[in-house]
Amino acid sequence: xxxxxxxxxxxxxxxxxxxxxxxxxxxxxxxxxxxxxxxxxxxxxxxxxxxxxxxxxxxxxxxxxxxxxxxxxxxxxxxxxxxxxxxxxxxxxxxxxxxxxxxxxxxxxxxxxxxxxxxxxxxxxxxxxxxxxxxxxxxxxxxxxxxxxxxxxxxxxxxxxxxxxxxxxxxxxxxxxxxxxxxxxxxxxxxxxxxxxxxxxxxxxxxxxxxxxxxxxxxxxxxxxxxxxxxxxxxxxxxxxxxxxxxxxxxxxxxxxxxxxxxxxxxxxxxxxxxxxxxxxxxxxxxxxxxxxxxxxxxxxxxxxxxxxxxxxxxx
Amino acid sequence: xxxxxxxxxxxxxxxxxxxxxxxxxxxxxxxxxxxxxxxxxxxxxxxxxxxxxxxxxxxxxxxxxxxxxxxxxxxxxxxxxxxxxxxxxxxxxxxxxxxxxxxxxxxxxxxxxxxxxxxxxxxxxxxxxxxxxxxxxxxxxxxxxxxxxxxxxxxxxxxxxxxxxxxxxxxxxxxxxxxxxxxxxxxxxxxxxxxxxxxxxxxxxxxxxxxxxxxxxxxxxxxxxxxxxxxxxxxxxxxxxxxxxxxxxxxxxxxxxxxxxxxxxxxxxxxxxxxxxxxxxxxxxxxxxxxxxxxxxxxxxxxxxxxxxxxxxxx
Numbered sequence: 277x278x279x280x281x282x283x284x285x286x287x288x289x290x291x292x293x294x295x296x297x298x299x300x301x302x303x304x305x306x307x308x309x310x311x312x313x314x315x316x317x318x319x320x321x322x323x324x325x326x327x328x329x330x331x332x333x334x335x336x337x338x339x340x341x342x343x344x345x346x347x348x349x350x351x352x353x354x355x356x357x358x359x360x361x362x363x364x365x366x367x368x369x370x371x372x373x374x375x376x377x378x379x380x381x382x383x384x385x386x387x388x389x390x391x392x393x394x395x396x397x398x399x400x401x402x403x404x405x406x407x408x409x410x411x412x413x414x415x416x417x418x419x420x421x422x423x424x425x426x427x428x429x430x431x432x433x434x435x436x437x438x439x440x441x442x443x444x445x446x447x448x449x450x451x452x453x454x455x456x457x458x459x460x461x462x463x464x465x466x467x468x469x470x471x472x473x474x475x476x477x478x479x480x481x482x483x484x485x486x487x488x489x490x491x492x493x494x495x496x497x498x499x500x501x502x503x504x505x506x507x508x509x510x511x512x513x514x515x516x517x518x519x520x521x522x523x524x525x526x527x528x529x530x531x532x533x534x535x536x537x538x539x540x541x542x543x544x545x546x547x548x549x550x551x552x553x554x555x556x557x558x559x560x561x562x563x564x565x566x567x568x569x570x571x572x573x574x575x576x577x578x579x580x581x582x583x584x585x586x587x588x589x590x591x592x
Numbered sequence: 593x594x595x596x597x598x599x600x601x602x603x604x605x606x607x608x609x610x611x612x613x614x615x616x617x618x619x620x621x622x623x624x625x626x627x628x629x630x631x632x633x634x635x636x637x638x639x640x641x642x643x644x645x646x647x648x649x650x651x652x653x654x655x656x657x658x659x660x661x662x663x664x665x666x667x668x669x670x671x672x673x674x675x676x677x678x679x680x681x682x683x684x685x686x687x688x689x690x691x692x693x694x695x696x697x698x699x700x701x702x703x704x705x706x707x708x709x710x711x712x713x714x715x716x717x718x719x720x721x722x723x724x725x726x727x728x729x730x731x732x733x734x735x736x737x738x739x740x741x742x743x744x745x746x747x748x749x750x751x752x753x754x755x756x757x758x759x760x761x762x763x764x765x766x767x768x769x770x771x772x773x774x775x776x777x778x779x780x781x782x783x784x785x786x787x788x789x790x791x792x793x794x795x796x797x798x799x800x801x802x803x804x805x806x807x808x809x810x811x812x813x814x815x816x817x818x819x820x821x822x823x824x825x826x827x828x829x830x831x832x833x834x835x836x837x838x839x840x841x842x843x844x845x846x847x848x849x850x851x852x853x854x855x856x857x858x859x860x861x862x863x864x865x866x867x868x869x870x871x872x873x874x875x876x877x878x879x880x881x882x883x884x885x886x887x888x889x890x891x892x893x894x895x896x897x898x899x900x901x902x903x904x905x906x907x
Binding site: 340341343345390394395396397399400403404405406407408409410411412414415522525526529530565566567568569570571572573574575576577578581582 | 657659700704706707709710711713714715716717718719720721722723724725728832835836839844845846875877878879880881882883884885887888891892895
């Protein structure tokens, strides 16, 4: 019972409970017949939100006003350029991934250069950057739809031991993120910066370096997600990143990370991402139309944040 | 007193300057734009954007951020093109109710101490859903009076400029000159001291959000007046445009430091930037990117200017 009490205090528990309730409500409709299929689909689609959500979480940890709005544009550009480079050639898989990562690095460097050199608020800096990146994506894409190499298409759409491969990739990245956040000095640094940048600077923390690495990390994760998503959906589309802008922010906050910064957790991202996908599929299972589905999604997001929120003071 | 006035004026200098430069560049590239019709064509789409920017500014004045403005303006556009035309009474009631919901959200965010970004994010889904329910496919028609209002041709100046000036003056009076406006900005500046001075934070926040809803409703109606029909996705880009407009106009994210006149100028600048690029014959692929570049240039100018100003202030 002690462990339960301790569990209930964890900020991420609400997202997991919500995800489980929705999952249960959905399989009950079909009498349990869709359990495996639903779980696999949820893991697959949640994987993309998890990857971009982790990057966004690190940025949000930095404190109020830190949000990366260039995530969707980065995903699109990375997916487009990587597929163009690979050109359906199986031997180009690794160079493709490298190019995607390089694009992420370039966007991250650009973002932080704007924030630091021009002292632009991060929201506006990443917004301006996303305009430029989106243009670059439109320019390279030119309406072409190149298929991914067969190896990658197979890899992203199939499962290992019943677990979708993309979910395994997301798990690997989550473990790295968890170690970085909980066990490394860097994790302590960004939490400290999020709680008070002035105090962190006085404590001798390399504030600029840590923030720079964080924006870099977020952009690289977005580009990896874009690379995987383009392969999963059989080609890069110009609007493929669009829904991940709001999604990446939503999963971070529903997952229990404080928007005021300085306090984050990785498990919450998983719970929230699964929850966000399961809500849509539950409403689909009940045969509800697009309009009502959107309204319900919105109301559910607000209810979850109302239930989970109000725990910490100091949010802006 | 005199010093404060000049610092407010200083804040407006960069936005005004960048708009003038852009306007001059547009005239230089396309002299025919320098006419009554040319100016109207150039700027009429700025009217709804300016209204949405003022709405966003009001929310930013209390240190929040509204990510639902785009969806809300689309929702209002759908109501305007359907109910407000066919059943004006019901249409008016729906819009009044929507403004009420906005005020309520402002209160809930404060009472439950919620992050505004997430709550408005959730609301954006709700507004989008309601809009889809009303108009599953693009359609509807603008009420005649709205159409008349947006296409009327006043003497001397085109409607777009008259409307922008009116919006700027009205917003300036509310936010900078009325006691309510001072209260709202005070909440953004230091909520606790406003509370200790005996003011109701709940009322101030409800007022800020309610006013934001009102301006956003006006934005939706004005938009339908220009486009004549509506669509559930018609104004989704307004969310980001309105944030950019406030910042371009000299507003800041925290501290209740906002400028209504600057916000209108910011919205006009963003619209002009689009026209400027098409006159430059930049490939459409790069137009969004160039808009981002203009945003960066203006903000860089502001930084340089602020430094010079600071150096001047220090004797």
